[in-house]
Amino acid sequence: MNLLYFAWVRQKIGKSEEQLTPPVEDVASLIAHLKNLGPNYADAFADLSRIRVAVNQRHAGLDVKLGPQDEVAFFPPVTGG
């Protein structure tokens, strides 16, 4: 699974990208898994109301199912334009 982090999620976790093959089946369980990887992850995911998710480059909810080939991105609500 290819994980991407943007903006302050990237800064809190301390990296922009990583490859993991966690035993998870959806976005919610991936986040639960990540929060246990260390205090930086726990901090980044402390308030899920401030986190947005994209799976394979489309906006996605917590209930979206995940497979090993998926690209999952975590980021704050967007502020472009």
Add this chain to the structure above:
Amino acid sequence: MNLLYFAWVRQKIGKSEEQLTPPVEDVASLIAHLKNLGPNYADAFADLSRIRVAVNQRHAGLDVKLGPQDEVAFFPPVTGG
């Protein structure tokens, strides 16, 4: 009174501007006066639904009073923009 004509009103009358001191008191009576000045005027003012008026450079109705110093313009509905 300074009279101005624009677009096809100008073309039908055959001039863009003229000075007249007609014995009229409002826009309606000025038009009645002009229609008697010749077939070119009669043609220009044949269909008043296609004529717009400005008095002293502001859009005006047929009932607007006129004085000898006024500038009165006749033209078709506008098509700018």
Add this chain to the structure above:
Amino acid sequence: MQTRIRIQREDFDLNREVADLTANGEAGAVSSFTGHVRKEGNLSTLTLEHYPHMTEAEIARLVAEAGTRWPLTGVTVVHRVGSLKPGDRIVLVAVASQHRHAAFQACEFLMDYLKTQAPFWKEEARGEQHHWVEHRNSDDDAAKRWGS
């Protein structure tokens, strides 16, 4: 509110006009409208005539009215006159505001009223034929949306 109104034969520079509107740094949003001569059939020339002085005064009134309806930092209106070719630009209305919705609304308001109030007339040349463009009732309807 900074207001610039120009009636001119020459084309305009969009970059320059928008840069002038935002030079004071107050506006984050600029809504611009440009009208263009379409390429259609045998249309060869579009000639624009106007009523000097009244045009500027009428547009100034419309811009002032927009300024009372929305919080604007600047408005620029440039309208060309004279002989234009298919593909040429006819008009620019650019509105700057801190709020993009205000900028969009005011820009559309100004275009709608420009179409019904500003004393411009267009004559088309198609081959040997010349004819004056007819005013469109749909433009009156568009302007009426904004109330009086």
Add this chain to the structure above:
Amino acid sequence: MQTRIRIQREDFDLNREVADLTANGEAGAVSSFTGHVRKEGNLSTLTLEHYPHMTEAEIARLVAEAGTRWPLTGVTVVHRVGSLKPGDRIVLVAVASQHRHAAFQACEFLMDYLKTQAPFWKEEARGEQHHWVEHRNSDDDAAKRWGS
């Protein structure tokens, strides 16, 4: 419908972008929106980050959606990324149509959804302080106006 979407560090040329949109001569109306970095207090730099590929795909979806709602002849979206200064231009959305109302509506629709859907993030530098710009709920409300 002609669609151009570019994410770039460089500034853009408004004259060029509008000329490209109207080159085929179909459109008489172009509604353009430009977003600018405001000059405020001690703001020194605005840095824009984005999610490459998803950004372009997301904007392409929004443009396609606009094309189903309004009769458009072309849409150009240019969004800058990287380090910008007060006064710099951030984004251009330009929409061409035969009908000015369609052009205005589609341009505002695209800006509203760009603000809520396209994966860009802004970080401000003020003096020694850096902070990420917060998403505004008013932008969500603006996008909701258009229905889903």
